[in-house]
Amino acid sequence: MEYTDPVLRRLRDRLIRYRSEARTNGRKRPWHRVAMDILDAESVSPAYYEKEVSSEILGEALRRFAAGLQTPTVERLDAITAFLTEQHYLNGADLGEAQATMDAARQLAAFFGEAAPRHLPARDALCGQFLAVRTDGGCKKYVLLDVSPVGNSAVQVEETEHSTSAVSHSRNPAELRRFLKVASTVMEKRDGWMIEAPRGQVIIFIRDRLNGEANVYTVIADDREPGAASHAQNVHLLRPVPVAGGARIVPLAPHARTQTDSPVPSFLNQMIWHFSRQEEA
Structure with missing residues (x-):
């Protein structure tokens, strides 16, 4: 094997x-x-x-x-x-599936083809460790994204989500790891792949390691400078997570015909997570 x-x-x-x-x-x-x-x-x-x-x-x-x-x-x-x-x-399917996801990511990258060279490609600009912190009721959510290249084309994503009632003011990776090791009450791990489409869209396909639940994230904004070889320091990620009732897609009422009536903006605000690059250890 x-x-x-x-x-x-x-x-x-x-x-x-x-x-x-x-x-x-x-x-x-x-x-x-x-x-x-x-x-x-x-x-x-x-x-x-x-x-x-x-x-x-x-x-x-x-x-x-x-x-x-x-x-x-x-x-x-x-x-x-x-x-x-x-x-x-x-079981055998578990191990075969792990390899299959890599093959699927490569095929999808080949389907989209090369991204236009308007800025440093996502493979380089978005690689590294990123952190998002959010308060959810009385609970703090710490979501860490580790983005790294694999081979000549694939970009691997590992996500670790911690829930805790404690607060850390440090973004230093080593200090944060020590804090979460003690303070984290719930930890979820997911992994997947990042794909960049020709027009610059960046999509992440990700799956929970234990229950197998899959999800799709989209990078909707980052601070790469057009035409410059700059690394993104901040990334806004459309990260659909369950909200009230467990929904990941907003239900539209029949009367919501205008943007003012639409529940979409407030729903999207819950789905958009701000990740910032972590300080070096």
């Missing part, structure tokens, strides 16, 4: 989910116990079992993988895949 970035992200998420749900004494399972579970699994070959020195060493490798610090060897990845499949946290 080819362990592409989308496949690795899915493996990482499902491994974290297993550890969280397979609790020991009401707490998250220690990594060395997760390692023991993998080594004892019927689906993991005895040959691999013989090669591992100890569950402590494997457990540390799993911890580093889950934290995004290190990618395990192919043999370990094979064992993790076999174990998660045996435990019904993963």
